[in-house]
Amino acid sequence: MAQADHYDIVIAGAGQAAAQCAQSLRQGGFAGSLALIGDENHAPYERPPLSKDYLSGKRDAAKLLLRKPDYWLEKQVTLLTGQRIGAVDRGARVLTLTQGRRVTYGKLVWATGGRPRRLSCPGADLAGVHAIRSIADIDGLKADLAPAARVVIIGGGYIGLETAAVLRGLGHPVTVLEAQDRLLARVTSPPVSAYFADLHRRHGVDVRLSAQVAALHGGARVESVELSDGVQVPADIVVVGIGIIPNVEPLAAAGLPCPNGVVVDAHCRTEDPDILAIGDCALHPNLFAGRAIRLESVPNAVDQGKVAADTLLGQGKPYSALPWFWSDQYDVKMQAAGLAMDYDRIVPRGDPSGPGFAVLYLRAGRIIAIDCLNAPRDFIQAKALITGGTAIDADRAADPGVELKTLAAAQ
Numbered sequence: 001m002a003q004a005d006h007y008d009i010v011i012a013g014a015g016q017a018a019a020q021c022a023q024s025l026r027q028g029g030f031a032g033s034l035a036l037i038g039d040e041n042h043a044p045y046e047r048p049p050l051s052k053d054y055l056s057g058k059r060d061a062a063k064l065l066l067r068k069p070d071y072w073l074e075k076q077v078t079l080l081t082g083q084r085i086g087a088v089d090r091g092a093r094v095l096t097l098t099q100g101r102r103v104t105y106g107k108l109v110w111a112t113g114g115r116p117r118r119l120s121c122p123g124a125d126l127a128g129v130h131a132i133r134s135i136a137d138i139d140g141l142k143a144d145l146a147p148a149a150r151v152v153i154i155g156g157g158y159i160g161l162e163t164a165a166v167l168r169g170l171g172h173p174v175t176v177l178e179a180q181d182r183l184l185a186r187v188t189s190p191p192v193s194a195y196f197a198d199l200h201r202r203h204g205v206d207v208r209l210s211a212q213v214a215a216l217h218g219g220a221r222v223e224s225v226e227l228s229d230g231v232q233v234p235a236d237i238v239v240v241g242i243g244i245i246p247n248v249e250p251l252a253a254a255g256l257p258c259p260n261g262v263v264v265d266a267h268c269r270t271e272d273p274d275i276l277a278i279g280d281c282a283l284h285p286n287l288f289a290g291r292a293i294r295l296e297s298v299p300n301a302v303d304q305g306k307v308a309a310d311t312l313l314g315q316g317k318p319y320s321a322l323p324w325f326w327s328d329q330y331d332v333k334m335q336a337a338g339l340a341m342d343y344d345r346i347v348p349r350g351d352p353s354g355p356g357f358a359v360l361y362l363r364a365g366r367i368i369a370i371d372c373l374n375a376p377r378d379f380i381q382a383k384a385l386i387t388g389g390t391a392i393d394a395d396r397a398a399d400p401g402v403e404l405k406t407l408a409a410a411q
Helices: 016-027 069-074 135-144 158-169 190-202 249-253 298-312 376-387 405-409
Strands: 005-012 034-037 077-080 085-089 094-097 102-110 114-116 129-131 151-154 174-177 206-208 213-218 222-227 232-234 237-240 244-246 275-277 282-286 291-293 324-329 332-338 345-349 357-363 366-373
Touching (some): 016 298, 069 077, 102 298, 135 237, 151 158, 158 174, 158 190, 190 206, 190 324, 190 357, 190 366, 222 237, 332 376, 357 376, 366 376
Parallel strands (some): 034 077, 102 275, 151 237, 174 206
Antiparallel strands (some): 094 102, 222 232, 357 366
């Protein structure tokens, strides 16, 4: 058996969380050997632009890189790209890669993110069916897009809607199929769902709600999507955006709890003192949720990357960041702060047809989240109120002429 390569810290993954952890370790003075293991043949890059500027052609792959190519060499960070971890031997602290290579570690940071959830219906493997998660995914989609190709997007979440906006801008007929009775049902309120449904319909997207996919049909490639009621939707291209599955199988097989992600504490530590987990795959205690959750967002990946580095450096700063998120669709910038869950009241602020609109989420009179549509000032001011768990006057908050920052002083 070939001798294993050893690194003081191995970061499994090469996405936003992994890159941030490596950067923070070096910035914090860590001088030991450090490696990132990523399954793509790319240095760490941004994923959010994949469904936006990269798909539209406004940015090329080189412009997605989080750091210039020579950065990792200068910082003495070894990039093991095109490699996937197949097994973890916690006792010996050995990683076996799928190509047979072995790597040993002093500490392991699991930052493997997730993979697109696949359709389970007949026809899911037909040519012309695409996911959106990587540069290779988008390259495959762009190569497959004939002029005026009819695109059916399965899933009315943010990835699906961003993709719909770009493809409409490129002139493609687009249909969005959402299984729930409204768009974005898992993450937002009915007024915001209605806002986005109207936005896309005004741009010519055929938005179909309560649309259950039964099968995909075609010969050499996909030709139609069959719904549970028997309706056939013509399709030259199908894009599937129905969430991700966290990449945790090697850790689960090694005996770590992974019910829906790797279980970690507020310092990103697993039950194994030598293993941490961060980013999309980490099931962490969240102050704003009041329970353990996974967050799939760049800010969370960055924040947890910093916390993990602090933990490894012995600084002990717990994760306590306010969750926030953004999405760009057509001429609308959506910015969300907090977590729109377990609320008992929503407060629409402004007119959905006006230049700016927001929805506040309250629990027991306190603001816990906000969704802002072209309302950046509200977004900035609400973040402090949410962090402080501020009780607010809902009637005043509904008036867009009242600045949100004044609501705290009124209590």
